[in-house]
Amino acid sequence: MERELIEIMILAVIIGIIPAIIARNKGKSFILWWFYGAMLFILALPHSLWIKPDNQKGKQGQMSEELKKCFYCAELIKREAKVCQYCGRLLHD
Numbered sequence: 001m002e003r004e005l006i007e008i009m010i011l012a013v014i015i016g017i018i019p020a021i022i023a024r025n026k027g028k029s030f031i032l033w034w035f036y037g038a039m040l041f042i043l044a045l046p047h048s049l050w051i052k053p054d055n056q057k058g059k060q061g062q063m064s065e066e067l068k069k070c071f072y073c074a075e076l077i078k079r080e081a082k083v084c085q086y087c088g089r090l091l092h093d
Contacts, residue, residue: 027054
């Protein structure tokens with residue numbers, strides 16, 4: 001009985017890694033999602049697949065000195081661009 005309990009705990013620890021890795025790639029906490037996955041794997045796996053990526057980290061990286069936002073369509077474009085590649089409008093400096 002005790003051995004079976006240990007095997008179940010080891011299995012939970014291992015399968016908890018799957019939703020944790022998926023969630024980490026989407027900008028979420030690996031440790032919290034690992035714990036969630038180890039405790040409730042059957043819920044954590046579809047939840048980790050369903051959540052959207054954390055775009056705040058990605059947007060901060062995109063908003064560098066090399067990019068600016070198009071005045072007309074709000075897409076990020078190169079600062080030197082004269083015509084927006086998304087909406088095709090002529091950009092004024």
